Amino acid sequence: MSAGNKPDEAYYQLLTELQQLDFVLVELTLYLDTHPYDMQAVQQFNQFAQRRQQVAQVYESRYGPLLQFGHSFSRYPWDWANTPWPWQV
């Protein structure tokens, strides 16, 4: 996505999918913080963490890095600081 452009419908769909996966993961994280011996929950957590990595990779390949300090790759030129920022979409 080039700077300043209004994101397309596919962007919102993929972002929603990522937010849905992350919701499952934050819920499981807090639950497991107080229920560390729930084996099924741990399995579900790892399953969703794997799926999350895949979707994040697709998102980043299309719309640029989600993380920095070396947790995401960059294209040339450096694309981390490109718009839009989360409050601009």
Add this chain to the structure above:
Amino acid sequence: MWIYEKKLQYPVRVSKCDPRMAKYLIEQYGGADGELSAALRYLNQRYTIPDKVIGLLTDIGTEEFAHLEMIATMVYKLTKDATVEQLEAAGLGPHYSNHDRALFYNNAAGVPWTATYIQAKGDPIADLYEDIAAEEKARATYQWLIDQTDDVDLQDSLKFLREREIVHSLRFREAVELLKAEQETKKVF
């Protein structure tokens, strides 16, 4: 350390420019029971809390920063297209004099954020009870804010945040029980 992620935790959409609502929402940005208070309260308490609940305080404290960004996004979107006249009519004239449309950590009445909003007693039960109370107060504030707007898009994001307060409160209650159980097993007669 912390890593920033370039996305919101949950979508924030608003259906109209509404500086009046932005003024009220600031309560959850820089108010006593707001998201800044929550994040700083939990992340500060975690150094001296028993090991069993450090993870929980770290994770909930981190999630609060995601909520802080959602509130900021609401305020930004509700005020970015407002004229000076509209800001003044919404009671944001004094805010505009000092900050233009910049966000600032104050409550709905314009009182700046202060560290006296948060406590750290060093007693795990006292600290966790404070955290439970904070979540319940934030939940109530989100309900009042939902009641103050007819913007269904904004209500949707506010309802998400209200539900998160309920989950956090539940987890803190479980943490209290974990510590009580641990204390029982340590008793030597």
